[in-house]
Amino acid sequence: GAVVSQHPSRVICKSGTSVKIECRSLDFQATTMFWYRQFPKKSLMLMATSNEGSKATYEQGVEKDKFLINHASLTLSTLTVTSAHPEDSSFYICSIVTPPLNYGYTFGSGTRLTVV
Amino acid sequence: GQQVMQIPQYQHVQEGEDFTTYCNSSTTLSNIQWYKQRPGGHPVFLIQLVKSGEVKKQKRLTFQFGEAKKNSSLHITATQTTDVGTYFCAGWGTNAGKSTFGDGTTLTVKP
Numbered sequence: 001g002a003v004v005s006q007h008p009s010r011v012i013c014k015s016g017t018s019v020k021i022e023c024r025s026l027d028f029q030a031t032t033m034f035w036y037r038q039f040p041k042k043s044l045m046l047m048a049t050s051n052e053g054s055k056a057t058y059e060q061g062v063e064k065d066k067f068l069i070n071h072a073s074l075t076l077s078t079l080t081v082t083s084a085h086p087e088d089s090s091f092y093i094c095s096i097v098t099p100p101l102n103y104g105y106t107f108g109s110g111t112r113l114t115v116v
Numbered sequence: 117g118q119q120v121m122q123i124p125q126y127q128h129v130q131e132g133e134d135f136t137t138y139c140n141s142s143t144t145l146s147n148i149q150w151y152k153q154r155p156g157g158h159p160v161f162l163i164q165l166v167k168s169g170e171v172k173k174q175k176r177l178t179f180q181f182g183e184a185k186k187n188s189s190l191h192i193t194a195t196q197t198t199d200v201g202t203y204f205c206a207g208w209g210t211n212a213g214k215s216t217f218g219d220g221t222t223l224t225v226k227p
Contacts, residue, residue, distance in 0.1 A: 034214065043204065043219040044159065093158055104149045104161030105206070105215075 002028040002098040006108025013084055013115055021079045021111045023094030029074035030096040034105070035067075038091040050077040050094075084115040118143050120207045122218030130226050135192040137221035139205035146210045148181055148188045153220070154201040162190075195225050 003026040013019050023033055033050040048069050049057040056069035066088075068080040081088050091112055095105040119142040129135050139148065147166045151159040163172055165181035165188060172179045178191045188207075192199055202222045206215040 041222065044217045046214065046217075049214060104151070104164055105159070106161065107158040110158045 002026075002030075002096060002106040004094065004096055004106050004108040006094055006111055008111060009109060010112045011114070013113070015085055015115055016083055018080055018082045019084055019113060021081075021092055021094075021113075023077045023079070023108050025075045025096050028096065028098050030077075030098075031074060032097065033071060033077040034095045034097075035069060035077075035079050036093045036095065038093060038110075040091075044093065047079075052077075081113065084113070086115045089113055089115045118207065118209045118216050120205060120216045120218045122205055122221055124221055125219065126222050126224075128224045128226065129195050131197060132194050135195050135199070135223055137190050137203050137205075137223075139188045139190075139207070139218050141186045141207045141216075143186070143209055145185050145207040147208050148185075149206045149208070149215065150179060150188075150190055151204045151206065152201050153204065157201075159204060192223075195223070197225050197227050199223060200225050 005024040005026055007022050011019055031052045035047045036044040037047050038044050046059050047062045050069045050071040052071045052074050058064045071077040091110050093110040094108045097105055121140045123138050127135055147164055149164045150162040152162055153159045163179050168185050169183045170181040176193045180189045202220040204220045205218040208215045
């Protein structure tokens, strides 16, 4: 199956700063990547669909200016949390879907963001 | 929009007991997938069900897809401590390019 690498695994930043999270598809060229946010003991909330070479598609209620997504190549998508605040603290996970679909989503290992 | 409900939210069992989690969609699904997330980890794909009434088994795990393709279940026989984690279903709508995740069922197993 596919391998997805996500970095960093943990990051602590000061309020007001920006944080960039990278998601790499190591052995598959992913035209589409998905970004999720997961609160403690909660489900995965889809934030946006990242499309290589075009603008990301954001889910309703997700601020596109707050969560900047760039998918510049078939193997790399980045999520930048701009002007982070404590309420942005969460677990962020990326995923890809590899054909055939019955392989399901392959998730990155996630990034634990803590804003202090 | 499509909603996927999953129950129960939590389940505590004694090792050796059985466990079942149920997933219900507000709309007909083209397929449903199940994932397991260990504490502190990320979701890992378990299986996909596509056909109406489909039943699949993976050792002690049995997955079912309802006849109407709106509900699904995951049953674990004789739970072990290694089964601990949160189990999510994810339903793909018939016209959707992405899936909707259920809220998950967190299983704890007492040795």
